[in-house]
Amino acid sequence: MDAAEQEFARNGYDGASIRSIASEAEVPVALVNHHGGGKEALFWRVVARRAEDLSTARQEALSTQDAKGNSSVPELLRCFIAPLLERADHGGAQWLAYARLVAYVSADPRWEDLAAVCFDPTAQVFVDRIAAHYPTHARAAVASGFIYSIAAMLALLTSQWRMTALGDGRIETSHRLDELVAFCASGIDGCAAQKADLGH
Amino acid sequence: MDAAEQEFARNGYDGASIRSIASEAEVPVALVNHHGGGKEALFWRVVARRAEDLSTARQEALSTQDAKGNSSVPELLRCFIAPLLERADHGGAQWLAYARLVAYVSADPRWEDLAAVCFDPTAQVFVDRIAAHYPTHARAAVASGFIYSIAAMLALLTSQWRMTALGDGRIETSHRLDELVAFCASGIDGCAAQKADLGH
DNA sequence: TTTTAAATTGAACACTCGTTAAAAATAAAG
DNA sequence: CTTTATTTTTAACGAGTGTTCAATTTAAAA
Numbered sequence: 001m002d003a004a005e006q007e008f009a010r011n012g013y014d015g016a017s018i019r020s021i022a023s024e025a026e027v028p029v030a031l032v033n034h035h036g037g038g039k040e041a042l043f044w045r046v047v048a049r050r051a052e053d054l055s056t057a058r059q060e061a062l063s064t065q066d067a068k069g070n071s072s073v074p075e076l077l078r079c080f081i082a083p084l085l086e087r088a089d090h091g092g093a094q095w096l097a098y099a100r101l102v103a104y105v106s107a108d109p110r111w112e113d114l115a116a117v118c119f120d121p122t123a124q125v126f127v128d129r130i131a132a133h134y135p136t137h138a139r140a141a142v143a144s145g146f147i148y149s150i151a152a153m154l155a156l157l158t159s160q161w162r163m164t165a166l167g168d169g170r171i172e173t174s175h176r177l178d179e180l181v182a183f184c185a186s187g188i189d190g191c192a193a194q195k196a197d198l199g200h
Numbered sequence: 201m202d203a204a205e206q207e208f209a210r211n212g213y214d215g216a217s218i219r220s221i222a223s224e225a226e227v228p229v230a231l232v233n234h235h236g237g238g239k240e241a242l243f244w245r246v247v248a249r250r251a252e253d254l255s256t257a258r259q260e261a262l263s264t265q266d267a268k269g270n271s272s273v274p275e276l277l278r279c280f281i282a283p284l285l286e287r288a289d290h291g292g293a294q295w296l297a298y299a300r301l302v303a304y305v306s307a308d309p310r311w312e313d314l315a316a317v318c319f320d321p322t323a324q325v326f327v328d329r330i331a332a333h334y335p336t337h338a339r340a341a342v343a344s345g346f347i348y349s350i351a352a353m354l355a356l357l358t359s360q361w362r363m364t365a366l367g368d369g370r371i372e373t374s375h376r377l378d379e380l381v382a383f384c385a386s387g388i389d390g391c392a393a394q395k396a397d398l399g400h
Numbered sequence: 401t402t403t404t405a406a407a408t409t410g411a412a413c414a415c416t417c418g419t420t421a422a423a424a425a426t427a428a429a430g
Numbered sequence: 431c432t433t434t435a436t437t438t439t440t441a442a443c444g445a446g447t448g449t450t451c452a453a454t455t456t457a458a459a460a
Contacts, residue, residue, distance in 0.1 A: 012308070014214035018448060028409055033449065035407090107307045107358060108212070120365070127366050141379065143367030148383050151355030152348035158307055159347060165320070166327050167343030179341065179394055183348050186390025187383040194382035218418060228439055233419065235437095401460100408455065416447070426437065 002094055004036070004046050009097035012104060013043055044114060047105055050098050051118035057083040058122055062129070073133050074185040078177070080126045081153050081184070085177055088157060103154040123150070134192045141195035145188035152187075156180055202294055204236070204246050209297035212304060213243055213311075244314060247305055250298050251318035257283035258322055262329070273333050274385040278377070280326045281353050281384070285377055288357060303354040323350070334392045341395035345388035352387075356380055 003025035007016040018039055022029045036042030061079035065071050071079075088099035105111045106119070123146065131142040156176060164170050171179065203225035207216040218239055222229045236242030261279035265271050271279075288299035305311045306319070323346065331342040356376060364370050371379065 012212065012214060014212060017446080019446080029448090030410080030450080031408060039448065103307065107303065107354075109358060109361075112361070115362075116365070120362075124366060140363075140367035140369045140371055144363050144371065144376075144379055145383055147355055147359060147363050147366065148352035148380070151351040151359075152387075154307075155347055155351030158309060159351075161309075161312070162315075162320075163340075163344050163347050165316070166323060166347065167340035169340045171340055171344065176344075179344055179391055180348070182390040182394035183345055183387040186393075187352075187387030189390075190382040190386025191379055193386075194379055217416075219416080229418090230420080230440085231438065239418065404457105404459070406455105406457070409453080411451090411453100413450075414448100417445085419445105420441105420443080422439105422441090424437105424439070426435105428433100428435070430431105430433075 001046060001049060004032070004042055005049075005094060005101065006097045008043060008046060009100040009104065013039075013108075013110075047101060047111075047114055048118055050095070054083060054087075055119075055122045057087075059125070062125075071129070073130055073188065074181050076126060076129050077149065077184050077188075078181050080122075081149075081180060082177060084153070085156070085180075089173055099157050103158050106150065106154055130188065135196070138192045138195045141191045142188060145184075145191035148187060148191075149184035152183060153180060201246055201249060204232070204242055205249075205294060205297045205301065208243060208246060209300040209304065213239075213308075247301060247311075247314055248318055250295070254283060254287075255319075255322045257287075259325070262325075271329070273330055273388060274381050276326060276329050277349065277384050277388075278381050280322075281349075281380060282377060284353070285356070285380075289373055299357050303358050306350065306354055330388065335396070338392045338395050341391045342388060345384075345391035348387060348391075349384035352384060353380060 004016075004021045007021045007024065010016070011020075018032055019029055022032045025032065032042065033039075036045060058080055061083060062071075062076070065075050065079050084099055084102065087095040089096075102119075105115050127139075127143050127146050130146065131139045134142055160176075204216075204221045207221045207224065210216070211220075218232055219229055222232045225232065232242065233239075236245060258280055261283060262271075262276070265275050265279050284299055284302065287295040289296075302319075305315050327339075327343050327346050330346065331339045334342055360376075
């Protein structure tokens with residue numbers, strides 16, 4: 001599974017080969033097929049493996065945040081974003097590979113169903129919580145803003161190099177989270193405000 | 201080229217096959233190799249083909265906007281975002297495919313160089329213009345926010361379906377642009393503000 | 401220990417891939 | 431018209447793909 005995770009994250013679904021995975025895991029080729037149930041089933045399994053851990057981490061962060069009193073939108077966003085980013089940073093090579101895999105799955109419409117099963121239920125919870133801070137008729141705008149936020153989070157995982165290229169100074173990883181949360185919170189706010197202006 | 205554009209956009213680089221492209225274009229297999237100079241060179245050519253048109257459209261939008269007087273950050277962002285989104289919406293199937301291809305290239309670190317050549321120069325111009333609205337020491341924050349914004353724009357191209365799934369109502373395509381610009385402008389603003397708060 | 405089940409292995413199959421080389425057809429130049 | 435380029439076609443090569451199947455080894459159950 002670890003080998004498949006690395007290979008899928010590095011080369012994508014089509015670029016990865018069962019033989020490379022088997023070679024990296026130092027097992028015969030037929031074993032990974034017998035154990036994984038075919039390439040596509042193996043891919044699903046790899047993505048789903050850490051999805052549950054990620055979801056519970058997000059919900060737990062939400063619970064501990066709620067215990068401190070009323071949760072603001074930035075605090076809610078942080079509960080969703082921090083678990084993945086922290087694991088990508090300090091969770092070892094496997095979690096970094098998995099984070100890239102999440103970005104890959106989320107970007108490719110081909111894995112619509114997989115993403116819907118693994119990530120959408122938790123996302124739904126956070127959209128509900130964030131939307132509660134805005135007028136009820138702005139829910140669609142909040143949902144859009146939340147998806148934009150997810151895209152921004154994944155961009156931080158895949159194209160961090162581009163930020164240092166376009167900017168003129170490297171930013172410490174610990175500050176990236178605060179920066180991203182600030183971006184998303186303000187963005188959702190702007191989204192909802194724009195929706196409110198439609199009637200004028 | 202049109203056939204390659206469709207095929208690459210639909211299946212990615214590894215998923216696309218020269219034979220499918222040749223079949224869709226109703227030409228022999230060897231012709232596309234002779235004319236395109238190999239698969240990778242063909243991919244570069246396809247991506248670069250409309251990149252220049254896109255860049256000039258963005259810069260022209262910037263010029264006409266500047267002619268109206270001082271350009272605000274939302275107006276600047278609209279000049280960058282609108283050209284691609286308009287072409288994806290009303291530019292026919294080819295431009296829609298190309299838009300998806302841009303999203304694909306931007307997401308995959310494998311095409312770092314290609315993206316740097318085709319898209320980064322124009323992006324640099326817009327980062328400079330936007331950064332002029334903020335204190336000079338906030339340029340890195342603005343660059344980060346701009347990349348987040350690009351990610352959001354590409355998410356609108358690839359996962360529009362998810363917005364209607366997480367929200368509870370469809371939003372008209374014409375409103376999407378305003379919504380996205382509002383999100384990005386507010387987000388960049390929040391990014392720069394967070395950077396300013398670091399000293400406290 | 402014997403018997404049944406499961407896991408592991410090596411080898412091969414059928415297929416698609418990108419690329420190449422020589423032959424045929426078309427266009428351009430003299 | 432003849433002759434040179436250029437483009438197009440046909441065919442095939444070699445490598446790599448996911449998958450399958452019987453043979454073997456290991457583990458578990460009776």
